[in-house]
Amino acid sequence: MSVDRRAFLGAAGLCALAVTGTRSLEALAGTGRPETAPQGRRVPRWGMVVDLRRCLQADGCTDCIAACERAHNVPRLPSRAHEVKWIWREPYERAFAQRGSGYADEALRGKLVPVLCNHCDNPPCVRVCPVKATWKREDGIVMMDWHRCIGCRYCMAACPYGARSFNWLDPRPRVKEVNPDFPTRTRGVVEKCNFCEERLAQGRGPACVEACRERALAFGDLRDPGSQVREQLRSRHAMRRKPELGTEPSVYYRA
Amino acid sequence: MPDRAFGGGGRYWAWLGVLATLIVAGALAYQRQLALGLGITGLSRDVTWGLYIAQFTFLVGVAASAVVVVLPYYLHDYRVFGRITILGECLAVSAVAMCLLFVFVDMGQPARALNVLLYPTPSSIMFWDMLVLAGYLGLNAVIARATLAAEHRGVPPPRWLGPVIVLSIPWAVSIHTVTAFLYSGLPGRHLWLTALLAPRFLASAFASGPALLILLAMLLRRLTGFDVGREALQKLGLIVAYTMTVNVFFVLVELFTVFYSQAPEAIDHFEFLFLGLEGQAGLVPWMWASVILAVLSLGLLLTPRLRRDMRLLAAACAMVFASLWMDKGLGLIVGGFVPSPLGEVTGYVPTLPEVAIALAIWAVGSLLASVLFKVVVAVRGEPGGPDSHSRSVRAPVEA
Numbered sequence: 001m002s003v004d005r006r007a008f009l010g011a012a013g014l015c016a017l018a019v020t021g022t023r024s025l026e027a028l029a030g031t032g033r034p035e036t037a038p039q040g041r042r043v044p045r046w047g048m049v050v051d052l053r054r055c056l057q058a059d060g061c062t063d064c065i066a067a068c069e070r071a072h073n074v075p076r077l078p079s080r081a082h083e084v085k086w087i088w089r090e091p092y093e094r095a096f097a098q099r100g101s102g103y104a105d106e107a108l109r110g111k112l113v114p115v116l117c118n119h120c121d122n123p124p125c126v127r128v129c130p131v132k133a134t135w136k137r138e139d140g141i142v143m144m145d146w147h148r149c150i151g152c153r154y155c156m157a158a159c160p161y162g163a164r165s166f167n168w169l170d171p172r173p174r175v176k177e178v179n180p181d182f183p184t185r186t187r188g189v190v191e192k193c194n195f196c197e198e199r200l201a202q203g204r205g206p207a208c209v210e211a212c213r214e215r216a217l218a219f220g221d222l223r224d225p226g227s228q229v230r231e232q233l234r235s236r237h238a239m240r241r242k243p244e245l246g247t248e249p250s251v252y253y254r255a
Numbered sequence: 256m257p258d259r260a261f262g263g264g265g266r267y268w269a270w271l272g273v274l275a276t277l278i279v280a281g282a283l284a285y286q287r288q289l290a291l292g293l294g295i296t297g298l299s300r301d302v303t304w305g306l307y308i309a310q311f312t313f314l315v316g317v318a319a320s321a322v323v324v325v326l327p328y329y330l331h332d333y334r335v336f337g338r339i340t341i342l343g344e345c346l347a348v349s350a351v352a353m354c355l356l357f358v359f360v361d362m363g364q365p366a367r368a369l370n371v372l373l374y375p376t377p378s379s380i381m382f383w384d385m386l387v388l389a390g391y392l393g394l395n396a397v398i399a400r401a402t403l404a405a406e407h408r409g410v411p412p413p414r415w416l417g418p419v420i421v422l423s424i425p426w427a428v429s430i431h432t433v434t435a436f437l438y439s440g441l442p443g444r445h446l447w448l449t450a451l452l453a454p455r456f457l458a459s460a461f462a463s464g465p466a467l468l469i470l471l472a473m474l475l476r477r478l479t480g481f482d483v484g485r486e487a488l489q490k491l492g493l494i495v496a497y498t499m500t501v502n503v504f505f506v507l508v509e510l511f512t513v514f515y516s517q518a519p520e521a522i523d524h525f526e527f528l529f530l531g532l533e534g535q536a537g538l539v540p541w542m543w544a545s546v547i548l549a550v551l552s553l554g555l556l557l558t559p560r561l562r563r564d565m566r567l568l569a570a571a572c573a574m575v576f577a578s579l580w581m582d583k584g585l586g587l588i589v590g591g592f593v594p595s596p597l598g599e600v601t602g603y604v605p606t607l608p609e610v611a612i613a614l615a616i617w618a619v620g621s622l623l624a625s626v627l628f629k630v631v632v633a634v635r636g637e638p639g640g641p642d643s644h645s646r647s648v649r650a651p652v653e654a
Contacts, residue, residue, distance in 0.1 A: 128440075149363070
C-alpha cells in the first residue's frame with residue numbers, strides 16, 4: 001500500500017466536498033440529474049407518443065381515462081372548479097396553441113386530444129416546490145410526495161400545461177371504487193399523473209397505454225434508439241406542447 | 256414599557272373589542288376551512304391563488320415601504336421624519352405579521368408548515384421569500400424596540416443599532432423584489448412573465464405604504480394629539496406623488512409592450528381584467544375603479560396647491576391606497592391565472608368565509624399596529640421624555 005491513511009482521508013474528503021458542492025450548485029440552479037447513474041447502469045428515459053390519427057379514429061373513446069382513474073383512485077368531483085385530472089381530453093386548440101395554425105390543422109380543429117403531465121426534462125413545478133414534495137427521478141418521471149406536500153399550490157402556478165390538480169375537498173368519498181393497491185389522497189395536497197411508476201416497477205406499461213384499443217398510445221425508453229417510441233417519432237412528424245418554454249416535455253404527439 | 260399598551264381610554268378598548276370580534280369570526284370561518292378544505296373558498300383548478308395570496312402580496316409592499324421613512328431619517332439624518340419613522344417601523348412589523356398569516360391560511364396542509372424549514376429548497380423562490388420576510392420582521396421589531404427602549408430611559412440608542420438599521424434598508428427592497436420573483440419567474444403565466452414586475456411592485460409599494468402611514472398619522476393626531484408634524488406629512492405626500500407617478504408610468508410601459516407587440520398571450524390577461532373575456536367580466540368595474548382612483552389621486556398629488564391642503568392630501572392618500580389595493584390586492588394575482596395555460600376563462604369571486612378570514616387577518620394587523628402605536632405615543636408623551644425635535648432619537652448613522 002503506497003497510499004497512507006492521511007492522504008486517503010484527504011482525498012476522500014476532497015471528493016465528498018466536490019460531490020456535495022456540485023450537488024448544491026445543481027440544487028441552486030434546479031438542474032436535473034446526469035444521464036447515467038454513478039454505477040454506469042443505463043437509466044431509461046420514459047416517454048409517451050400519442051398518435052393523434054389513431055386516437056381520433058374512435059371519436060369519444062375514453063378508455064384510457066377510465067383505466068387511469070380506476071388504477072389511481074382518481075376522484076370524480078361534480079364541479080369543474082374542483083376537478084382532479086390525471087389524463088383527460090382537451091380541444092386540440094387548447095392543448096396546443098390557443099389560436100391554432102390557421103388553415104393548416106383543419107383536420108384536427110375541435111377534436112378532443114388526450115393530455116397528461118408531460119414529465120418535463122426541465123420541470124418548472126419541481127424548481128418552485130418549497131419542500132421538495134415534487135421531484136424528478138433519474139428516469140424522468142416527475143413524482144409527487146402526498147405526505148410532504150404543504151398544499152401551497154406554487155407548482156400549479158408554475159406548470160404551463162395545467163397538468164396538476166389540487167384536492168380542494170376530501171377526495172376519498174368521491175372515489176367510485178377504491179383500488180386497495182394504490183393510495184388514496186387527502187384534501188389539501190396536489191396530485192397528477194405519475195406515468196404509472198408503480199406498474200413500471202413491476203415491468204408493466206402504463207394503464208392508459210394498456211387500455212387503449214386503438215393502440216394510439218405508445219410508451220417506452222426515449223434514450224433507446226431502437227425503442228418503439230423512437231421508431232414512431234422517426235416515421236412521422238411529431239410535436240410537443242409549448243416547446244418555446246424550454247420545459248422539454250417527454251410526451252409527443254404524432255400529427 | 257410594553258405595559259403602556261394597557262393604559263387606555265374607553266374608545267381604545269372599544270376599538271380593540273371590535274377587532275377582537277372580527278378575529279373571532281374569522282377564526283370560526285378558518286375552523287370550517289380546516290374541516291372541509293380550501294374548497295369553501297372561491298378558488299378553483301384554474302384560479303389557484305386568490306384573495307389570500309393577493310393580500311399577502313399587497314402587504315409585503317406596505318411592509319417594504321417603511322424604507323421610505325427609515326432611509327431619509329437614519330441615512331441622511333433627516334430630522335423631520337423623527338416621529339413618523341418609528342410609526343413606519345411599527346407598521347412594517349404589523350404588515351409582515353399579516354403577510355405570514357395570509358400565507359398560512361392559504362396552505363392546504365397547514366399542519367405541515369414546518370416542512371418548509373425541514374426541507375430547505377434553495378431553488379424555490381418561496382423559500383427565499385420566507386427567509387427575507389422573517390428576517391425583515393426581526394429587523395424591524397429589534398430596531399423599533401431598541402429605539403423606543405432608549406427613549407424610555409432617556410439615553411441615546413445603542414451603537415450596535417446603526418449597522419442593523421443600515422441592513423434593514425436593502426432588506427426592505429429585497430422583500431418586495433423576492434415577492435415579485437415568486438411570480439415573474441413562471442413560464443406560461445404571461446401577465447407576470449416580465450422583468451418589470453419587481454420594479455412595479457416596489458413603485459406601488461412605496462406609494463401605498465406611505466399613503467397609509469400619512470392617513471394613520473393624521474388619525475393618531477386626531478385621536479391622541481400625537482403630532483408627527485405638518486412638514487413630515489407634506490414631505491411624505493411629495494414622496495407618494497413621485498412614487499405613484501413612477502408606478503403609473505411603469506403600468507403604461509407594460510401596456511405599450513403588450514399591446515404594440517400584439518403578442519396574444521399577454522393581451523388576453525389585460526383584456527380579461529379591463530374588458531372581460533368570454534363573458535367573464537367580474538373584475539372589470541373593479542379594475543376601472545382602480546384606474547380612476549389612480550388618475551384622480553395623481554391630479555391631487557401633482558398639483559402643489561392641492562397637495563398642501565391637508566384634507567385633500569388625506570383624500571389623495573386614501574385614493575392611492577384604495578387604487579393600489581384593488582390592483583395588487585386582487586386584480587394582479589387573479590388576472591395572472593385567467594386565462595389559464597389551456598386558455599380556460601374561469602371567474603373568481605371570494606366566498607363569505609374567505610372574506611371573513613381575510614378580514615380577521617387585517618384585524619390582527621390592526622390590533623398589532625394599534626397596540627404598538629399606543630406604546631409609542633405613551634413613551635413619547637412621558638413627562639421629561641424625548642418628545643421634542645431637538646432631543647429626538649439621535650440618528651446612530653451619521654450621513
